[in-house]
Amino acid sequence: MWDSDIETADPPLGKCPTCDVTIPAANLVVAYDRDGDWPRMLAECPDCSDAVNPV
Numbered sequence: 001m002w003d004s005d006i007e008t009a010d011p012p013l014g015k016c017p018t019c020d021v022t023i024p025a026a027n028l029v030v031a032y033d034r035d036g037d038w039p040r041m042l043a044e045c046p047d048c049s050d051a052v053n054p055v
C-alpha cells in the first residue's frame with residue numbers, strides 16, 4: 001500500500017503532549033515563524049482531535 005505520494009514524504013511534526021501520539025505533517029494547522037525564537041506550530045492530534053503544540 002506504499003505509493004510515492006510526496007505528501008507522505010514529510011517527516012512527522014512531533015508527538016501530542018497529551019497522548020504521546022505521533023502527529024503527521026499533514027495534520028499541521030498553522031505554523032508561526034518567530035525570529036530568534038522557537039518555531040511555533042499548531043497541529044491536530046489524530047488521537048484526541050485537539051489542536052496541540054507537537055513536542
Ligand SMILES: [Zn+2]
Binds near residue numbers: 046
Ligand atoms: Zn492528542
